[in-house]
Amino acid sequence: MKKMFFVLVVLISLSSFAQIQRVEPPNWWTGFKDQDLQLLVYGKEIGKTVPEINYNGVSIEEVHKADSPNYLFIDLSISEEAKPGKFDIRFKKSGGKTEVFKYELKARQKPAEDYVGFDSSDVIYLITPDRFANGDPSNDINSSLLEKTIDRNNDYARHGGDIRGIINHLDYIDTLGFTAIWSSPLLINDMKNASYHGYAMTDFYKVDPRFGTLAEYKELADKAGERGIKLIMDQVANHVGIEHWWMKDLPFTDWINYQERYLNGEKTVYSSHQRTTNQDMYASEGDKKRMTEGWFVDTMPDLNQENPYMANYLTQNSIWWIETLGLGGIRQDTYPYPDKEFMSDWAGAIMTEYPNFNIVGEEWSYNPLLIRYWQEGAPNKDGYDSNLKSTMDFAMQANIVAALNEEENWGSGLEKIYAGLANDFAYASPSDIMIFPDNHDMSRIYTQLGESIPKAKMALAYILMLPRIPQIYYGTEILMNDTAKPGDHGLIRTDFPGGWKNDSVNAFTGKNLSKVQKEMQTYLKLILNYRKNSEAIQQGETIHFAPENGVYLLSRSSGNEKVVLILNKNEEPVNLDLERFEELGLGGQNLKNLLTGEKMIWEGSLALPKMGAYIFTTKL
Known part of the structure; x- marks a missing residue:
């Protein structure tokens, strides 16, 4: 006993x-x-x-x-x-x-200087992994997690796409001409529903088993790197999912914002989304607090980066992933929402360790002044230096859509992109800003442009010619759309055809794609692969001419290489008088139409037979 x-x-x-x-x-x-x-x-x-x-x-x-x-x-x-x-x-x-x-x-594994981030020489392919390709059906359902179902008929359920699916189609991405991949978050989201998107993380150090394993994540990085493709990791410093492991035992009384209300079961305070409070010299302290400390939704606790332990945790986590995967960049979600002094310290710590790295922050604003504020080197009145090399150009994206959809009048139509690009004088480094036709949070560009193929082609050609870092969303190359319900996130993130066994259409092989889908795929592939080897487009001098009579011309040049993009919104044939563009120094030179392969001499006038984009190069 x-x-x-x-x-x-x-x-x-x-x-x-x-x-x-x-x-x-x-x-x-x-x-x-x-x-x-x-x-x-x-x-x-x-x-x-x-x-x-x-x-x-x-x-x-x-x-x-x-x-x-x-x-x-x-x-x-x-x-x-x-x-x-x-x-x-x-x-x-x-x-x-x-x-x-x-x-x-x-x-x-390699010196810090060898971690080279994405730049204007790259074109980024954005993927929502759950909707791209199911390379390993055995991991579709995990009985230990809260969301246990898979349903491809439900736009907000999991569909089974995974890391193996991306690995299996690296050749497709490479052949198209992309040089970087930005995947939506692949870390675990052990949430009760709608966990497919990845932005409600429940463990910052664990890959979601429905996407695969850490070993597969490393394999993706390594195999992409073998093809010269950089891997960009989507990270979130602002919030977590409500099922994050620490939510059951929070370390400090100020680990998350409005923590006392959460613990008492009270309704939380939601963010006002007034992002201008970060810059507004007249903003009240109350407005600032609600913007940065308010939650997005009840299921996404807002992290308190003013807690020094939280700040260290998030910064070290980012560095851990850079080293573990050999990353070529980070995309930081909802950049203006966390404490902005922390974000400066966070980016500064990373860029100090990796001087050739790059980070892009999401600032969803149509005001170039706000985009400028967040880029390193901006002459901000409050003295704020973000240490952030790249921001997102939502302003130019909106200008492109307006330019192609509006009638040609003074101040509208193509004038929108001409005036929009003129704002580059305000940016510390325009070529380090990320431009895009659309992304995972907005209507597909094909839908935004009224399912006009000529307009879609013009938008893509312009984006790929700008002094910017271009990003293209998966499926844009085959005219994917959300026209049935514009703006619906589940529909925007539609399954890529061919990514699932027995799909009747396969965009990877071209099986059963329509004629126009194949044409767009070929069109984008042609421009991307030219851009990949074009010093003029990647880092050359930019000159553009004010639109006249529905025609706009932009030129990029470096050394002996000159590339000319002409956007023509006229549905009837146009003869463009080339004398106006004499300063380009192209008179009498031989050029090639990049899209058709035809040769021409730059003199007199140029026939533009239909609406669309025309690209000419001195590289024969």
Whole structure:
């Protein structure tokens, strides 16, 4: 009886001691400029322990207890003397009991300078992975997760697309001429419904098993890299999904915004979405607070980046993924919503470690002044420097659609893109801004342009010729649309035909595509592959001429290469007098029509037989 009692006491003692569930980041590397690392440790009553490390070059600088007894934050210093390897972190509790966690420092796979980010030489292919291709049907349903169904007939359910599906079609992406892939988030979204989009993360270090494994994510990065294709990771610093693991045991009383209301079951405060409060010199403190601290929806808690432990956590997570995947860039979601001082520090920390890297921030604004504000080097009156190299050009996207849809009158029609591009004087670096015809949150460009193929072709040609970084959404090359219900997110993110076994149409092979779909695919492929080797388009001088009589001309030039784009909105044939463009220095030169292969001499007038885009190059 005494023996049984002794065993029971031992079991109770062991069960009450720390059971380490997480140490994040799960590993780190030697050789960073910033030698500081802060570990988040989670386990039952881990806060009552004292951590010790005995490893050359690694020292504990400070230990921080959280408001919850189940967390510890350990500040480490990793000096130049530290070598790659595994070492023990010993967690001692009063009474002599110790729990040991083995932590690993890895050797970096390549120098920091070799992490080269996307730039104006690239064209980015944006993919919603759940809707692109199902390469591994065995991972479609995971019974351990909250959303357990798959239904391709439901636009807001999971459809089964995954990482393997992207890997399987890298040749298609490469052959089209894309040089970078931006995938919507692939991290786990263990939410009850509509979890397919990826923007409600429930673990920042775990790949969603319905998309695949970390090994497959690495394989995607490696195999894309072998083709010269950069991988851009979509990250979210503003919010998480309500089912995130830490929501059941928040470390601090200010880990998320409006935390007390959440814990008391009260209705939260929603963001006002007044993004101009970031710049507005007259904005009230109340408006600023509601903008940055308010939640998007009840299922997406808003993170408090003013908490220094949260700030460290998010920054280190980004660096961990850059090293783990060898990334070629980050796209940061909802850029103006988190604390803007944190966002400056976050981007600055990354760019300090990786000087040739790139990050693009999403600022959905049609005001060029707001787009300018977020780009590094902007002369902001408040002195704010974002450290952000690239922003998104929603203003020019809207101008392009208006230019092609509106009648040609003074101040409308093609005047919209002429005046829009004239705003480039305000930007610190126009060629580092990202331009696009559409994306995963807005109507397809084909729908926006009234399903006009000539207008769609003009939009794409113009976007690919601009001094910008172009991004194209998957399916644009085959005229995918959401015309049945414009703006509906589920419909915008339609399945790519051929990505599922037994699809009657296969855009990867061309099977059963319509004639116009094949023509658009060929059209885009031709321009993309020319652009891939065109110094003039990638970084050349830009000259454009004010639109006249429904015709607009833009030129890009570098050295002996000159490329001319002409947009013609006239449905009747037009003879364009070339004398007006004499300053281009093309008089008497031989040029090739990039789209038809025909040769011509630049003199006199140029026949434009129909509405559309015309591209001419001195490269014969």
